[in-house]
Amino acid sequence: MGQKPAVPAADQFTYDLSRLTLADMVRCGGALRGLAAASATMEEAAGAVTRHLYDNLKDKNSGDRCCVLVRFFKTHVYAQLPSQLQKFAAANAAGTSLGDDTKCLTMLGTAGDEPRWNSRQTSQGHQCIPLASEAIVDQFPMIAQLVRQLGLTTTELLRATPEIIDDLKQKSFGVFHVPVALGSPFIPAQQDFVKPHAIASALGFGGMLPDGELFVVIIFSRAEVPAAAAQMFRTIALNLKLGILALLEMPVFAD
Secondary structure, eight states, X not given: OOOOOOOOOXXXXXXXXXXXXXXXXXXXXXXXXHHHHTOSXXXXXXXXXXXXXXXXXXOTTTOOBSEEEEEEEEEEEGGGSOHHHHHHHHHTSTTOOOOTTOEEEEEEEEEESSGGGGOGGGOSSOSEEEEOSXXXXXXXXXXXXXXXXXXXXXXXXXXXXXXXXXXXXTOOOOOEEESOOTTOTXXXXXXXXXXXXXXXXXXXXXXXXXXXXXXXXXXXXXXXXXXXXHHTHHHHHHHHHHHHHTTTTSOSSOO
């Protein structure tokens, strides 16, 4: 057994979302790749990635955190989910029957300002979101827009055949970017989340894995995220994907 790659200490990093530089992009991408590759499960990797971003995306002048909440999601088919997540998905399917091959957008990691935001088990509505059809995806404006901005169609997301996966290898994935969160139709819970927590911008990055599953990290920031900084997360997403690839044959969930 080879040794896992060493990961630099978190306190060596500070990235400012409002003024992200090329050097920040390289360091952040390398750190996320290392954290993922050094993990024993996908859930452990997701927890390390969300914690690293939450702790180290800071205003370089004040030292205050830029992030209010960071979450890591990955799609899984219903049959492969642990029983507790199957129950959660079924309870949130709005009466729709879920098949074994139904894609479910599953939270694997979370870090945020509120204590309940630091464990996926304490999420009340987002632990596992069943995506039973294209029509259901369209009922979630944020998810639908996220999929589009990442460069995918809902057909590619829900029915990733070997041919589609092969075609996606040639695509350059985009980023999900909402520069102004207040009043945006793509950011839900405006009264309960956006306004009381002063969410300025939202950012998502990720991509399709060789097994046809999607991974995505979503950042809700109290700092405004300019377009130039958001686009740098294309490269960061690629670095994270390379780290995740080493985990595809490993267990998804920690015991």
